[in-house]
Amino acid sequence: MRAIGGVIGGIVGGFIVTLFVTIFTFAIHPMPKGFNPKSAVDLGNYYMTAPFAALAVIVLGLFLGGLAGGAAANAIAARRWPAWIVGALLSLYTLSEMLLVPHPQWMQISALLAPLVGAAIAHHFVGRGGPVAEADAEEELRDEAVSDL
Numbered sequence: 001m002r003a004i005g006g007v008i009g010g011i012v013g014g015f016i017v018t019l020f021v022t023i024f025t026f027a028i029h030p031m032p033k034g035f036n037p038k039s040a041v042d043l044g045n046y047y048m049t050a051p052f053a054a055l056a057v058i059v060l061g062l063f064l065g066g067l068a069g070g071a072a073a074n075a076i077a078a079r080r081w082p083a084w085i086v087g088a089l090l091s092l093y094t095l096s097e098m099l100l101v102p103h104p105q106w107m108q109i110s111a112l113l114a115p116l117v118g119a120a121i122a123h124h125f126v127g128r129g130g131p132v133a134e135a136d137a138e139e140e141l142r143d144e145a146v147s148d149l
Helices: 002-028 040-049 052-077 082-100 105-125 130-148
Strands: none
Touching (some): 002 052, 082 105
């Protein structure tokens, strides 16, 4: 049950971090006059004409979302694998956006990989020792006790 809560908390946290960084991007590089954020054409034009730095900050937001969401998921779940689910779901969300709105090719590749890299770092650093190791050890003991029956 903690694992499910960890994944849900990690997804919410990851999306919030990604959203705030994206909002910051639009603050440093505002949308043009007459821009309709619901129009795929307007969004595609924005992504194709925005400066590299603005788009790189969006990719950074996806990385930070994967990192923060993965770390939160692992910490809540007291396991090491929930970070990967959070990173994969953020990447799937990014893929769905890439299929609907055109993006520069470098951004497509890096935006799909960024949440997974963040999740990998969270997987590596959150979950070693402490409560996670104790929870894993307890689970292994329970599994051995059940198998002995």
